[in-house]
Amino acid sequence: MFGWFSKGGPQNLSGHDDADVTQMLQAATTKGDQAGRAAMYRQIQVRLAQDLPVLFLAFPETIRASDASLTWDRYADGAFRLQFAHFA
Numbered sequence: 001m002f003g004w005f006s007k008g009g010p011q012n013l014s015g016h017d018d019a020d021v022t023q024m025l026q027a028a029t030t031k032g033d034q035a036g037r038a039a040m041y042r043q044i045q046v047r048l049a050q051d052l053p054v055l056f057l058a059f060p061e062t063i064r065a066s067d068a069s070l071t072w073d074r075y076a077d078g079a080f081r082l083q084f085a086h087f088a
Helices: 019-030 034-051
Strands: none
Touching: 019 034
């Protein structure tokens, strides 16, 4: 959510600029306990449902696979970014 809805976020293609949402997203990324973080994201979702900055029509499923000997950094979105990957 941070990338899509925070001011200056890398996927913020709509230009959504809500200081409260950006602040809540920043706080949620540093929240240590999962229940507290989930509550914060629910609040953010309510706010975004009011703002309606983007209408997502589809998220295509991507099939991903890897070899056990491939070493790479896994990102939270699950995407393969293999520019620094190497075989062990």
